[in-house]
Amino acid sequence: MNFKKQILSITTLVFSAFILFNACSSSEEETINQPAGFDRSEMLTSIADNLIIPNFEAVQTSVNALHASVQNFVANTTEQNLQAMRNNWVQVVKDHQHTNAFGFGPANLLLGSYANVLGAFPVNTANIEQNIQNPNFDLANSFATDIRGFYTVEYLIYGIGQSDAQLVSGFTQERRDYLVLIVNELKTTFDTIVSEWRGTYRNEFISNDGTSAGSSVSLLYNEFVKYYEVLKNFKVELPAGLTAGQSGPDGTLVEAYYSGISRDLIMEHFESSKNIYFGRSRSGQSIIGFEDYLKSVVGGEDLVNATLPAITRIDNAIAALPSGELSANVGDQSLITLRDELQANTANFKSSMSSLLGISITFNSGDGD
Amino acid sequence: MLNQRVANYLNKLVPIAPLITFRIAFGAVMLFSTIRYIYMGWVDTQLVDPILHFSYFGFDWIEPLPRLGMYAVFGLLILSSVGILLGYFYRVATVLFFFAFTYVELIDITYYLNHYYFVSIVSFLLIWLPANQNYSLDVLRKPTIGRKKVSAWCIDLLKLQIAIVYIYAGLFKINTDWLLEALPLAIWLPAKTSIPIIGGIFQYQETAYLFSWMGMLFDTFVVFALLFKPTRVLAYIAVVVFHTLTGILFQIGVFPLVMMLVVTIFFPATFHERILNRIFKKLKRVNSEEKAHQNNRRNNSKLVPLLAFFMLFQLLFPWRYLLYPGNIFWTEEGYRFSWRVMLMEKAGTATFYVKDGDDGREGSVINSQFLNDHQEKQMAMQPDLILQFAHYLESHFKDKGMKDPKVRAEVWVTLNGRRAQLLIDPKRDLTKEVDGWKTKDWILPLKQ
Numbered sequence: 001m002n003f004k005k006q007i008l009s010i011t012t013l014v015f016s017a018f019i020l021f022n023a024c025s026s027s028e029e030e031t032i033n034q035p036a037g038f039d040r041s042e043m044l045t046s047i048a049d050n051l052i053i054p055n056f057e058a059v060q061t062s063v064n065a066l067h068a069s070v071q072n073f074v075a076n077t078t079e080q081n082l083q084a085m086r087n088n089w090v091q092v093v094k095d096h097q098h099t100n101a102f103g104f105g106p107a108n109l110l111l112g113s114y115a116n117v118l119g120a121f122p123v124n125t126a127n128i129e130q131n132i133q134n135p136n137f138d139l140a141n142s143f144a145t146d147i148r149g150f151y152t153v154e155y156l157i158y159g160i161g162q163s164d165a166q167l168v169s170g171f172t173q174e175r176r177d178y179l180v181l182i183v184n185e186l187k188t189t190f191d192t193i194v195s196e197w198r199g200t201y202r203n204e205f206i207s208n209d210g211t212s213a214g215s216s217v218s219l220l221y222n223e224f225v226k227y228y229e230v231l232k233n234f235k236v237e238l239p240a241g242l243t244a245g246q247s248g249p250d251g252t253l254v255e256a257y258y259s260g261i262s263r264d265l266i267m268e269h270f271e272s273s274k275n276i277y278f279g280r281s282r283s284g285q286s287i288i289g290f291e292d293y294l295k296s297v298v299g300g301e302d303l304v305n306a307t308l309p310a311i312t313r314i315d316n317a318i319a320a321l322p323s324g325e326l327s328a329n330v331g332d333q334s335l336i337t338l339r340d341e342l343q344a345n346t347a348n349f350k351s352s353m354s355s356l357l358g359i360s361i362t363f364n365s366g367d368g369d
Numbered sequence: 370m371l372n373q374r375v376a377n378y379l380n381k382l383v384p385i386a387p388l389i390t391f392r393i394a395f396g397a398v399m400l401f402s403t404i405r406y407i408y409m410g411w412v413d414t415q416l417v418d419p420i421l422h423f424s425y426f427g428f429d430w431i432e433p434l435p436r437l438g439m440y441a442v443f444g445l446l447i448l449s450s451v452g453i454l455l456g457y458f459y460r461v462a463t464v465l466f467f468f469a470f471t472y473v474e475l476i477d478i479t480y481y482l483n484h485y486y487f488v489s490i491v492s493f494l495l496i497w498l499p500a501n502q503n504y505s506l507d508v509l510r511k512p513t514i515g516r517k518k519v520s521a522w523c524i525d526l527l528k529l530q531i532a533i534v535y536i537y538a539g540l541f542k543i544n545t546d547w548l549l550e551a552l553p554l555a556i557w558l559p560a561k562t563s564i565p566i567i568g569g570i571f572q573y574q575e576t577a578y579l580f581s582w583m584g585m586l587f588d589t590f591v592v593f594a595l596l597f598k599p600t601r602v603l604a605y606i607a608v609v610v611f612h613t614l615t616g617i618l619f620q621i622g623v624f625p626l627v628m629m630l631v632v633t634i635f636f637p638a639t640f641h642e643r644i645l646n647r648i649f650k651k652l653k654r655v656n657s658e659e660k661a662h663q664n665n666r667r668n669n670s671k672l673v674p675l676l677a678f679f680m681l682f683q684l685l686f687p688w689r690y691l692l693y694p695g696n697i698f699w700t701e702e703g704y705r706f707s708w709r710v711m712l713m714e715k716a717g718t719a720t721f722y723v724k725d726g727d728d729g730r731e732g733s734v735i736n737s738q739f740l741n742d743h744q745e746k747q748m749a750m751q752p753d754l755i756l757q758f759a760h761y762l763e764s765h766f767k768d769k770g771m772k773d774p775k776v777r778a779e780v781w782v783t784l785n786g787r788r789a790q791l792l793i794d795p796k797r798d799l800t801k802e803v804d805g806w807k808t809k810d811w812i813l814p815l816k817q
Contacts, residue, residue, distance in 0.1 A: 244733060351789065352716070
């Protein structure tokens with residue numbers, strides 16, 4: 001055999017193979033027509049169009065309403081306008097529960113997932129007060145998450161135990177400026193997120209239908225699990241004093257401490273987790289979700305059957321939470337029960353599901369041959 | 370008689386060319402791999418950023434250097450790979466590479482890969498092999514070391530090492546999950562249907578069975594096929610196809626390329642000589658004559674027994690799992706360093722509870738406050754790492770003023786699609802347990 005040819009063909013073989021698999025791992029982003037089997041692209045489309053985009057639009061709408069009422073309040077600082085702001089704010093944070101698990105793509109901000117940045121709690125009131133007094137404070141260049149976002153607005157408009165009259169009379173120009181600054185950031189952020197989802201990102205999301213790290217399924221799944229764990233770790237366990245090293249329950253650690261609507265938010269948050277898992281729009285219309293995907297894979301049916309009663313028990317545990325302000329009841333046994341029920345379902349959502357679906361969680365190399 | 374045959378074998382000389390190609394290929398891929406590692410930002414995310422690292426048993430004294438120091442180590446890796454590639458200060462380069470690479474590997478066991486182990490071993494073997502004694506800058510520097518022939522065992526040693534990897538990888542695929550259930554491929558392949566062109570076939574269970582059986586047969590027999598001339602070309606095509614497929618399907622970095630290149634050592638010397646002569650046509654001087662060869666025969670009397678012992682260890686060590694009770698996939702006692710690759714889909718959720726021995730208050734741990742995603746994922750299914758994390762938590766909470774922390778863990782693990790089960794005794798105070806070679810009685814047996 002011609003030697004030159006032999007070498008040439010072997011080198012070509014090796015290198016084209018190498019280039020091929022490198023190319024393939026990146027070209028998973030392209031749209032591929034899939035034959036039968038589970039169509040991940042269809043699931044992504046269904047979730048994008050019926051869950052992610054409408055839910056972000058809802059936040060955008062309520063944030064815009066809040067923004068308008070803040071403008072109103074700033075121009076005309078009355079108790080009535082204060083109340084109008086609060087009503088709008090409640091809608092904003094309820095809507096936020098239904099998007100908190102979608103902090104990827106346009107909602108992955110410079111400082112991280114939007115929910116980590118703008119939904120951080122508890123806020124640092126001392127630093128907020130300091131920023132209010134500081135004429136040179138520059139929000140855009142601040143990396144702190146506990147002086148901005150939804151719960152900073154809450155602190156400003158609910159106050160800490162003052163009467164509404166006191167709160168209104170204490171709303172100095174600096175305070176109003178800070179409120180406007182914070183609400184403007186919310187508006188800009190959600191206007192951008194919605195316009196990007198309506199623009200090119202939707203297609204990018206739907207067509208990146210592999211399961212490797214960075215694929216849409218992996219992003220969606222990871223954030224879904226992360227926010228399920230946020231519910232358990234930060235909204236229930238920490239306030240209830242159930243985290244290692246805590247000396248007891250601490251009511252100031254609840255989400256929405258100043259408004260007292262923590263219980264409602266826990267309910268909305270879990271509703272959102274269920275919508276993603278079952279494949280359900282916020283209004284209850286059935287779409288394609290992870291449960292459908294699970295039913296199509298080896299061992300999936302068993303997991304689905306085990307998850308269902310676990311979810312019902314969480315629903316019951318949430319319903320059993322005391323109806324008053326959660327911060328005053330963080331020592332209640334019902335929080336421990338809720339933590340236990342959330343814990344009992346964690347492995348279903350976290351390791352069992354990713355394992356059966358073959359979703360890569362990190363970019364690190366797995367063990368191979 | 371036998372002694373005579375051994376002596377004859379040890380004195381047998383063969384052309385050096387295959388060893389030279391091996392050196393160049395290994396140096397080049399290691400150079401590429403090191404640069405890739407830095408480029409991916411892994412020096413920071415894997416080595417510098419983590420709050421704690423999981424250590425290898427017996428190597429808990431290995432610590433990462435500060436950021437600058439870690440980058441210096443990677444600088445050394447680059448320099449020493451170039452040294453190996455060019456055969457420039459080769460002995461120094463191989464020693465440096467071996468220590469630097471192995472050091473980096475030993476920092477955190479959650480990044481353990483069989484292939485990294487393979488690289489450590491090969492770089493160790495290269496220290497003792499005269500792979501710089503032709504087609505190298507060392508020969509330009511010092512022509513007297515040049516030679517055209519080398520003891521046959523030098524090349525056979527590398528072949529044996531490669532053979533161990535493939536054959537053990539094949540033998541350990543002979544188990545019921547792999548062959549009879551096509552697991553874990555029946556889980557992994559349907560997740561890959563969006564791969565262009567071939568993606569469509571991965572939704573069928575038959576594909577998983579076909580791949581499982583072919584994979585087992587390939588790993589077990591490919592080395593034999595490479596050894597014999599009539600099957601060699603076919604075997605090499607199989608090597609390329611096999612590693613390309615695994616490269617497309619799984620996140621396994623540069624390793625398919627490593628294997629495709631090192632396997633060429635099974636090709637005849639004439640093949641390598643022709644490649645090398647073509648590459649070095651213009652550098653005739655580098656291709657030195659056999660001037661000093663006679664005086665340069667290596668003193669093998671100490672080296673050969675040492676390397677033979679090393680290979681014997683390699684042959685035996687993977688079988689240590691037989692000394693442990695229970696399912697090796699479940700307990701992972703004797704799992705590492707034994708060429709068990711891609712054998713299982715395993716994942717766990719581990720929740721740790723720390724109890725204050727004084728006031729009896731127990732609280733759970735938010736793992737992500739201590740571990741990155743990868744570390745948490747790896748820890749949550751491997752008993753020895755669960756123990757390490759428990760010990761870390763013990764000292765962490767002691768530092769925080771807790772006098773007598775007790776740590777237990779509820780760990781739900783799913784193995785090859787089975788429903789999740791408890792991996793370890795959730796009541797056991799892990800601060801009282803120590804890691805070791807002995808079987809861990811706090812691991813619960815795998816049901817079904």
